[in-house]
Amino acid sequence: MVLGAAVVVAANFGAVRSDRQIDLSASRRFTLSPESRALARAVPAPLHITAFLNTGAPAARDARFLLSRYHELNHRITASVIDPDTHPGEARRLGVGHYATVVLTYRGRRVDAPDAEELEVSTAVLRLLRGGTKTVCALTGHGEPDLADTSPDGLSEAATALRRNTFEPVPLDLTTGPNAAVPAGCAAVLELGARQPLLTREVEALAAYAKSAGRLLVVASPLSSADPNPLVAPWGMHFLGGLVLDPARSQGVDQSDVVVEDLPSVNPVDEGVGRLEFPAGGGVAADRGLRDGLTVSVLARTSDRSYVAPHPETSIAFGPDSVPGPVAVAAAADDSRVEATGEQRVPGVSGPRVVRTRVVLTGADTWLTNGFIDHLGNRRLLLNAVGWLAQEEPLVAATSRPNLSRPLPLTPERRARILVVTVGLVPGAIVGAGLVVAALRRRAVR
Amino acid sequence: MKLGATALVLLALAPSALSACTSPSSPSSSVKGAGVDRLVAEGPSALTGISVVAATGREAAVPAGEWARVAPLVAARRLSRPEAPAAYGLDHPRARLVYRRRAGGELDVEVGADSFDGHLVYARRATEATVYLLAADTLRPYLALVGVALPPPG
Numbered sequence: 001m002v003l004g005a006a007v008v009v010a011a012n013f014g015a016v017r018s019d020r021q022i023d024l025s026a027s028r029r030f031t032l033s034p035e036s037r038a039l040a041r042a043v044p045a046p047l048h049i050t051a052f053l054n055t056g057a058p059a060a061r062d063a064r065f066l067l068s069r070y071h072e073l074n075h076r077i078t079a080s081v082i083d084p085d086t087h088p089g090e091a092r093r094l095g096v097g098h099y100a101t102v103v104l105t106y107r108g109r110r111v112d113a114p115d116a117e118e119l120e121v122s123t124a125v126l127r128l129l130r131g132g133t134k135t136v137c138a139l140t141g142h143g144e145p146d147l148a149d150t151s152p153d154g155l156s157e158a159a160t161a162l163r164r165n166t167f168e169p170v171p172l173d174l175t176t177g178p179n180a181a182v183p184a185g186c187a188a189v190l191e192l193g194a195r196q197p198l199l200t201r202e203v204e205a206l207a208a209y210a211k212s213a214g215r216l217l218v219v220a221s222p223l224s225s226a227d228p229n230p231l232v233a234p235w236g237m238h239f240l241g242g243l244v245l246d247p248a249r250s251q252g253v254d255q256s257d258v259v260v261e262d263l264p265s266v267n268p269v270d271e272g273v274g275r276l277e278f279p280a281g282g283g284v285a286a287d288r289g290l291r292d293g294l295t296v297s298v299l300a301r302t303s304d305r306s307y308v309a310p311h312p313e314t315s316i317a318f319g320p321d322s323v324p325g326p327v328a329v330a331a332a333a334d335d336s337r338v339e340a341t342g343e344q345r346v347p348g349v350s351g352p353r354v355v356r357t358r359v360v361l362t363g364a365d366t367w368l369t370n371g372f373i374d375h376l377g378n379r380r381l382l383l384n385a386v387g388w389l390a391q392e393e394p395l396v397a398a399t400s401r402p403n404l405s406r407p408l409p410l411t412p413e414r415r416a417r418i419l420v421v422t423v424g425l426v427p428g429a430i431v432g433a434g435l436v437v438a439a440l441r442r443r444a445v446r
Numbered sequence: 447m448k449l450g451a452t453a454l455v456l457l458a459l460a461p462s463a464l465s466a467c468t469s470p471s472s473p474s475s476s477v478k479g480a481g482v483d484r485l486v487a488e489g490p491s492a493l494t495g496i497s498v499v500a501a502t503g504r505e506a507a508v509p510a511g512e513w514a515r516v517a518p519l520v521a522a523r524r525l526s527r528p529e530a531p532a533a534y535g536l537d538h539p540r541a542r543l544v545y546r547r548r549a550g551g552e553l554d555v556e557v558g559a560d561s562f563d564g565h566l567v568y569a570r571r572a573t574e575a576t577v578y579l580l581a582a583d584t585l586r587p588y589l590a591l592v593g594v595a596l597p598p599p600g
Binding site (some may be wrong): 099 | 525528
């Protein structure tokens, strides 16, 4: 009894002296997300965070706790919580006019976050590190989902995610005007699910743009009549079309709602992406025998049991003309080449220059709509892809607010594993243990 | 013996319990402290008059029908550790609310600057150092009687 009490006392006083913490909450709400941790560690110079909150309210306590997590990861990040009612002069000095405003300063730059929440703070840190916003141009005019559409089929969530990560998506219409050309201000061009074919002048403009160090994200779909191959074929990739079906890894009974668990590439686009959900997608192929300087990475592929049904409108069963799995559903091309002229580092002298083209192709488009972007790692894939295309450092702000539900896709493969464990292994272990005990007793009786 | 052991265990657990008390609360959108503080506790029936006096000396009486709006005078917040009065415009108050008690005597409430967001106004009893915040909307019509403007929040 006394020994037990001594152990409890010693453990508690030992724990009080230690500042180590273990987050046992189901959603790990007291721990920064991996993205925020990476961001915090990447801060190379002093960054100060000032949160303006009523210091007597629970929100201020939560903010102190959150901001101390950043400081623990990187001591260059310091933080303070100021009560703007008690210290109105400080609030006025920084031009703060609303409660919960968070002011971040770094290398003479300043970014405000509207709330002392991890997503907002990390977004502001990322803005400071990047120092500015890059424009990404989303092609329109072919039935693409709208960036402002908040319905499940729209892209408003994708647009918001891009904005949080210092990319400003703007529509790009190449169908009209005297000459179709991608504006120089576009850090990347996004073709996010065309339903109708692009005009010849558009294809030519995009091909010319890609060739001169352009950056393209082509989100294709077998449900569309648009052919993405003229855009991606020069870069060692092809869209196969058809419908990818995966009897082993799909959501529910719909075998075309594919859960992608094989992300084989070391390309930064796959960084931090665990699994993807690609509904109603087509296959993608990476060419062999690529020219020097061009590399193509398969970013995501389905299971061995998957296949591409080439004519899903007539049959989705595996047939002689089906393409057997694993099937690539996303790929990235990186092409570096030297051109004879164009280098302008020395004024007046044009020397050889390195031209780099990057293209990302996905065989499905539904994955980035509002209805699916928060499924598995879809949101992170989009941010990684655009970041890689725009040649930003591989950092993203926390991709979304912590989700209280933690979905585990119950694919047929996983259901089979559960069956083996619950019906086979566990009862088997109990029976086995009983047999061992019985055998030992029998031996003891003898 | 059992009671003593229980007490020992509770004593041992105390540091953990204390540290648990400092863990973050549930997410909250509230930015205002709870609780009611009154600069003037008396209601209209305990008063014989309320007037407003601007720093310029201009004075006006609050109509008797409206006393209930400023008596009792409820604060939105009380500052627990205020800065110097100058930080809140209370070194040179722009107006005073004068409450005349039926029982005799007066109570002066000094009105200072707007809060950072313009929704509140700093105030204190003339005889005390405690600083309170009052809703600007409550005071705006009465301060206007003596030419003191409280601009609406931006």
